[in-house]
Amino acid sequence: MARKIGSRYTAHQILGRGSAGTVWLGEGPEGPVAIKLLREDLASDQELVGRFVQERSALLSLDHPRVVGVRDLVVDGNDLALVMDLVRGTDLRTRLDRERRLAPEAAVAVVADVADGLAAAHAAGIVHRDVKPENILLDMEGELGPGGSHPALLTDFGVAKLIDSPRRTRATKIIGTPDYLAPEIIEGLPPRAAVDIYALATVLYELLAGFTPFGGGHPGAILRRHVTETVVPLPGIPDELWQLMVQCLAKAPASRLRAxxxxxxxxxxxxxxxxxxxxxxxxxxGNGSAEESQEEPGNKPEPPRERPKGAVPLVPPGGASDSNRDTHTSMRVPGPDELAGGARGTARAPRASGSPRPGSARARAEALRKRRLRLGVGAVVLAAVVGVGGWLATSGGDDAPPRDTENSAPAEP
Known part of the structure; x- marks a missing residue:
């Protein structure tokens, strides 16, 4: 059912839903457009509406072939909407869900396109703050690039900043998607351009490996891994590319490259x-370590579970959002003692298929089995040694000296 958005636009059908709002296929004075209609609770926040209007000029001025352009911002009653260019294609998350991982050439070409868009945004003083596959669109009508890749465009610029108001987050909340959050955001520092580079390098890792370097398990464990753990190498890619990824995933923002x-x-x-x-x-x-899933060493390991692709949702089932990969969701900043304690889980380490995850109940059960086996072998060897010793003591021959049976100590079991 069609609905009017302001005086100039009409929304015809829903293209997708997210935690911040709903994207509609719409029509405007210049033809088809995409309309992102923000949630009504956001539209009723007068402080947010004020920030929305303040960002208008910056968002409208961001014009680059690798950025989904914002044509208009509409504030009309309960409607708060961004009118954007319509891209005929799909998002990168949908392609990952279908293919799990991309060939390195195609993955690098897609990420290079996004880096071009980020370079233009950063030059204009705009930080995206929520770079992830859901916010990268693939233009199916564009000319194919290296590795058969479709042109990639970055969308949803400014949405994270709009929603991240001081009153909403205070000083103890963070905004974003856990799998892609830079360490400095988790530690409470203001987001700069380097946070987008970290997130984009995480996306590249995910395109190549099929999973993010620090994802899986409880969101709190993911945040700790970003701060305390190092990224696990990927086999089969040139060393130059790997070193480039490592530099962009550095914990220190100043060590990362510019877009x-x-x-x-x-x-x-x-x-x-x-x-x-x-x-x-x-x-x-499976997700997380044994501590995170509260498995007991003696319990039978659970059967393998399919790992959720992409980010772990922060909004519980039945919450306001119907998206399974939520973003712009407030979460408590971990304290220094929590971060110093290290991650209770481990990074998503590439390893041989079927091998247990370090620290899991299955890994501990395997270690216990091997320990019992070693103890059993040791007991057999000890029994054999004692038996040989007894045989030598009783079969020493005629020249053997007599045993002092009165002063000898009883044999140990």
Whole structure:
């Protein structure tokens, strides 16, 4: 059913839903558009509406081929909407759900496109703050690039900043999607351009491996991993590309590349990646460590579970959002003591298929089985040694000295 959005636009059908609102296929004076209608509770927040209007000029001025352009911002009664260019295609998350991982050449080409868009935004003083596959659109009508990749465009600029108002988050909340949050955000520092580079490098890792480097388990465990753990290497990619990813996933923001540098260096890697198939990276199914799932050592390990793709939702089932990959959701900032304690889970380490995850109930049961086996073998060896010793003592021959039976100590069992 069609509905009017302001005086200039009409929304015809829903294209998708997210935690911040609903995206509609719409019509405007210049033709088809995409209309992101924010939730009504956001539209009733006068402080947010004020921030929305303040950001209008910055968002409208961001014009780049790798950015989904914002054409208009509408504030009309309970409607708070961004009118955007319509991209004929799909988002990167949908492609990942279908293919699980991309060939390195296609993955790098997509991320290089997004880095170009980020470079333009950062030059304009705009930080995206929520770079993830759901916010990367693939233009199916565009000319194919390296590895058969479709042109990639970054969308939802400014939404995280709009919703992240001081009154909503105070000083103890963070905004974003756990799998892609830079360490400095988790530690309570203001987001700068480097947070987008960290998130984009996480996306590249996910495109290659099929999972994010620090994802899985409880959101609190994911946040700790970002701060305390190092990224696990991926096999089968050139060392130059891996070192580039490591630099962009550095804990220190100053160590990361700028977006323009990242785009150029990624494109320099494309000739080395031509023809390389998607990586064969195995990962133990299931989420989190034994401590996170509260498994007991004696319990029978649960059967493997399919790992949720993408970010772990922060809104519980039955909450306001019907998205299974929520964003812009407030969460408590971990204290220094919690972060210093290290991650109770482990990073998503590529390992042989079927091998247990370190620290899991299955791994502890396997270690206990091996320990019992070693103890059993040791007991057999000890019994054999005692038996041989007794045989030598009783079969020493005629020249053997007599035993002092009165002063000898009783044999130990």
């Amino acid at each position: 323009s540098e990242l785009a150029q260096r990624l494109r320099d890697q494309l000739p080395l990646l031509a023809g390389i198939p998607p990586l064969e990276v195995d990962e133990q199914p």
